[in-house]
Amino acid sequence: MSSKRKLIMPTQAEDAAINAGIAADPDTYELSQAEFKQLKRVGRPRSESPKVALTVRYDADIIEAFKSGGEGWQTRMNHALRDWLRTHRA
Structure with missing residues (x-):
């Protein structure tokens, strides 16, 4: 999905002020290349059977019926x- 928002980059002066603030903060520092390479990926582990993203159209009443059950409607669908596939041929 494309965002219509514009990315506004800082000016050189703003960038310098940001970097000066980072350098002055005793609780942070810039990682060296070696430290950066040692970082481990965080977040949800990759699935052995990842989902496939696609666009599909359903009747509005079908979607509303699933959505009316609250969170997790796509999983329920x-x-x-x-x-259905257990008892029918695709």
Whole structure:
């Protein structure tokens, strides 16, 4: 999805002021290349079976029925399709 927001880069003076603030902060420092390479990735581990992003159209009443159950409606929809595949040929 494309954002219509414009990225505003700092001027050289603003960038210098930002870097001076970072340098003056005793609680932070810039990592060396060696330290940067030692960083480990954080966050959710990669899935063995990742989901596929796609665009699909459903009737509004179908989507509303799943959404009315609250959070996790896409997961419930995925489970419903999987259940259907158990008894039907795709």
